[in-house]
Structure formats: C-alpha cells, structure tokens
Amino acid sequence: MQPAHTCRLCGMTTETPAAFCSQCGNALTGAPVATAPKSKWYHNLLVVFGMLVMLGPFGLPLVWKNPRLGRGMKWGLTLVTIAVTVWLVIVTLQIAHTVMNDVTQFNSTLRF
16 A cells, blocks of 8 residues: 655645646645745726725725735825815716706796
C-alpha cells in the first residue's frame, strides 16, 4: 500500500503519487507555492471611477473598500463626490424653480 500524499496548501489527500495537487495545482513536493489572490472586479480603478460618475455618493463604498487607493485619495474622492452632488442638487432645484415660474406665467396668460 502506498502512503497518502496530502497537499500542504488545500489539504486534499490523494492515494496516487503525483507531483501536483489535482485540487489546487500546488506542488506536492517541496515548499508550498503560494499564489497571489486574484483581485476582485470591483477593485479595478476604472470600475470605481465609473461607479462614482454613474452612482454619485452611492459609489463611495467601492472607494473605501478598495485596497489599492490610499487614505488621502479616498478622502479626496469623497470630498469631490460630495461637492459635485451638492452642486447638482442646487442646479436641479434652480431648474425646477425656473420651470415652475414659466408654467405659472404661461397659465396666467390662458383665458378660460
């Protein structure tokens, strides 16, 4: 009977001698090969900036959870996002006020 081979990285046990683990691909002889974890799609900087443009302040959790951005960059993006959001709210309110004035003025010219 052959001894069981156990992978030091994932713990998979195999009865047949093999050079690599069939589960994770780690070398069964020598030191375990640590692979760098894959980056998540939402850690991509283009995705983060795109979400900030599309979602505004609702994209800020992507900024703060991103390990590739420094603390200063996170604060900077947060402040810029808040400033742009406040500006857009003010402009929207001004447009709504102007439209309401125009509608009221138009309605006053109608004769029933």
